[in-house]
Amino acid sequence: MSNVIKVSVRNLVEFVLRSGDIDNSFMSMSRALEGTKAHQKVQKSYGYEYEPEVTLKHSVYYDDFTIELQGRADGILTYEDEVIIDEIKSTTKDLEDIEENYNELHWAQAKCYGYIYSLQNGLDHIHIQLTYFHIELEERKIFKRKYTKEELEEFFLSLTDKYIEWASITFYWSETRDSSIKRLLFPFNNYRKGQRELAVAAYKTIEERKSLFAQAPTGIGKTMSTLFPSIKSIGEGITSKIFYLTAKTITREVPIASMEMMIKRGLRAKTVVITAKDKICLNDEVKCNPRDCVFAKGHYDRVNDAIMDIFENEDLITRDVAIIYANKHNVCPFEFILDVSLWADVIICDYNYVFDPQVYLKRFFENPMENYVFLIDEAHNLVDRSREMFSAEINKSSFLDIRDIFKEKYPPIYKSLNKVNSILNKLKKDLEIDGEYYQREGIDDLYYPIKKLMTVLEPWLIEEKNNEEYDKVLELYFNLITFNKISEFYDSHYVTYIKESSKDLVLKLYCIDPSYLLKEALSRGRSSILFSATLTPLDYHMDLLGGKDGDYNIKLSSPFPRENLCLMVADSISTRYKDREKTYIDIVRCIESFIEAKKGNYFVFFPSYAYMTNVYNLIMDRNQDINIIIQDGSMSEVEREEFLLNFEEENNLIAFAVMGGIFSEGIDLTGEKLIGAIIVGVGLSQICFERNIIKDYFTHNLGEGYEYAYVYPGMNKVLQAAGRVIRSPEDRGAILLIDDRYGTKEYKSLFPNEWLGAKNIRNDIAMKRILERFW
Known part of the structure; x- marks a missing residue:
């Protein structure tokens, strides 16, 4: 059976015939709505002879595949002696300035409809009419041309012949891709503990069109465990495209590295990384118009050649690769990469390109229930991110x-x-x-x-x-x-x-509750895998992240030997706001004793900058020669990188940072680069009006307001911070949790399995003894 490639008449015309500049100068946002009203006014001005919004379909057969075209003519006028295809265009431009050849794309679309209609209705000739309707004046200007079926056929086939070049590339590419996927083996010699389980669960979820919520601790290899079965599902014809979604730019490096690894083992899959416009723009300032940007001027004259070039020569298209080709062809890298993504198999991008109602990629999501798979990394971040997107x-x-x-x-x-x-x-x-x-x-x-x-x-x-x-x-x-x-x-x-x-x-x-809007966004794809080291508790995350009845969840244990982690709890110290003045000295003594047991690099995480600064000042007064660096509230990306470069072996470094901040998740410091972490407090956000609104809402709806607003988000920050310590099977490390609430049933119930052997310590001597034995 020949392969079917579906394309709308509009997309066919715009792709083959597009030309000119990018010009994102201000255009009226209400034009689309006004355009719809303009169409309706024109359509209603005719009588029974006018049939509005006529759907037309036509298939073009080639040797190996079929192009299925579909479009909707604005109107068809049928008289005794003539048939007219009417194409309506709304405008605010002075009608006197609009000539017959004002825009050839307008004629092109209508000519395609004219050919399909004349072919299907046995007409030797047909009229094509362009109706320009002035939105404000409600006046119209009409141009009409007569074409024979042969003339329209010649024009139509010239378009499809040009498009077939693209269609054939994508058709033959899919054969190359699928045969490479069938041969592809899992890129590691062995599965880690829990890795095969997660990969099998992911494949089953995709097969059954469901969602999977997976809590999988650091070290399982979540990225490969979700990407590999998703790639396999493309080879089986189950999935058409994979979106790998991240919360932060830094976390994109892992899926990129995973795709590189599979490509080295023979995979052929087009992977595109979408970078924000301001981070890929080649100018000092983002101004997308032909007056201020040489790449915008004539972009559409050159972009198809650029797409063909990069498609034929690159499988992994990162920001740097996109910029090389954008410079080579003198095109806007951002718009170029969005176009390339239409032919990609894997798209790595930020959450907002799928979820944010203002910026999501409408080009992919016009038709519901496409066979897309959404892989949502660090999914715990999506709760607060989605609240922002929908507010x-x-x-x-x-x-x-x-x-x-x-x-x-x-x-x-x-x-x-x-x-x-x-x-x-x-x-x-x-x-x-x-x-x-x-x-x-x-x-x-x-x-x-x-x-x-x-x-x-x-x-x-x-x-x-x-x-x-x-x-x-x-x-x-x-x-x-x-x-x-x-x-x-x-x-x-x-x-x-x-x-x-x-x-x-x-x-x-x-x-407050974005779950139903997320559910709607997730329904644009076939299946979603939401995964993180910290989805605690799972019910809470499934509830807020758009889980449905029948969706799956899985909770995996750490693949690393338990004896590699020394977890201690100082539950005799209160870090509550009212007690902080009295317990600063206790915190300092804990830090001193903790780092004394073994020289190395340590993180100390605090609930706020103010708390961190007070402890920092006190510890520096008592320890003049201690090597401490401290997180600043407004660090640039360069300053963040410099901060992390301090984590070299034998630096004997103490790094102070805040929980929930840039250093408490998404960073990898393996081996001796980090040997321990102290977590001060239970990660509660400061009590504030917005959090209290969340508390009131979930108290009213579920009876768990304080938990939904404070406890669960806080504990996820704690788990993320603790997850910095053990990053590989060879890593050994110590963690100290400081807060009396860790001794309560409520908090102990939120501990992951590998924390169940935590040692309670009552004083510095006990802690030193435990650490000496461990090290």
Whole structure:
């Protein structure tokens, strides 16, 4: 049976015939909606002779495969003596400036529909009509051409012949890829303990179109255990594409290394790493228009050649590889890599490209239930990340700051800004807000004035690009777009949260429970594997991360020998906020005794910067020659790398860092680079208004508010920090947990299996004795 390649008429035309510049200068965000209204107005202006939104399908057969084309003609007019294919285009451009040859792509799409319709209805000739509809004036300009079926056939086949070059490359590529996958063996000589179990569970989950929630400690090899069976499922025709999703740039190195390893063992699979626009842009400043960027100018004239070049020569396309080809072909690397990803087998990217409603890759997710697999790394991070993605806020000052720009020349904008401002003032007064406030209901009075403000701002943003305040106005506009989008999701999973601070008022649509929105996003694929060393407790994570009835979960034990870890608990010391002043000296003595037992490098993790600084000052007063480095709250990527470079063998280093920060997860310090960690506290976030909103919500809905808001997220930070110590089968290390709550049943129940032999210590002498025996 021939291979079937499906493509829409629009995508076919745009891909083969695209040309010109990238120009992301401001375009009206409401144009799509207005365009739909324009289509409807034109369609309703005709009588029975006009059939709107006609779906047309056609297959083109080649030797080895079939191209299935589908599209929808805006309208077909049928008279006694002629048939007209109508293509409607909405515009704000002056109709007098639009000539017949204004845009050949507009004609091309309609000509394809004309060919399919004339072929299927036995017509010798047909008329093609372009209707340009001016959105504001509601006027139209019509161009009409007559074509014979032979003329349209020649044009249509010239397009498909050009597309077939691509279709054949992807068809023959899939044969090469699949035969290499069938030969591919697991890239290690042996499976680690738990690794085969996870790989088998992942494959079964993909096969059955379900989700798997996997808690798998460090060392099992989670990345390979999920990537390898996913790759195998591509070879079996079960899966069409894999998305490997990460929370942080640094964690992308592991899947990249895993793909490299399989490629060295014979795998042929196109892997693309999508890097954020500002991190791959070749200019000093991101300005995507032909005036400011040489890569944007004429990008579409050159990009197909660039895609063909990289596709034929590279299997693993990282940021650096993409930049080499972007420079070679003089194209925008970001847009180039997004196009290349359409032909990729594996896409490695940030969570937001699948989940964030503002930036997710719509090109992949237009059709529901595609055969995609989502591999979600460090899935515990997705809880808070998704709350951010599905929330939005506005602040009063952003309206006031730009108001005077419009006072004289643009009264409608000035009036709209005042309207939003007056609603916020009224809210503050009516609700008697002093500090912080929240309610379950949305503020319905606010949504329409914000939409109105967006509408009146759009002409100004199109016309006033040289205004010195332009960027400030544009920033507010995009913020309103986000706010408007999120307001459409608002329901019982949200609250409206209002905060007054230093003469400003912030109003936030806060998504407390993102589970149903994540569930919706995950349904765009076939199957999802969510994995982390810390999904404790599993029920909590399955609940918040969009788990469904019938989904699988698996909890694996550490593959490393238990005797390699010395875990101690100092549960006689309180680190609660009210007790900290009294116990600083106890913490310092614990650190001194812990590092005295063996020279080497240690991490000490704290619940906050303030706590860390106070302990740091005290320990430095008592130990003048100790080698301590301390995490700064605003470190650049270079400074982070320099911080980690201090972890060389025999450095006798003590590194102070905060739990839940950049050094408490996603870093690998194997062997003697790190031999121990002290964890001060139970990882609780500071009690704050937002966390208390979460607490209230889950107390009301599940009776577990404090656990969902504080205990479980805190314990995951603890487990992540502790996971820095043992990174390989050869590693040996010690961990000290300091807090009296570790002695309670509630916290002990959250300990992983390998922690169940923890030794309680009551004093420094006992700790020294245990450590001496261990080392």
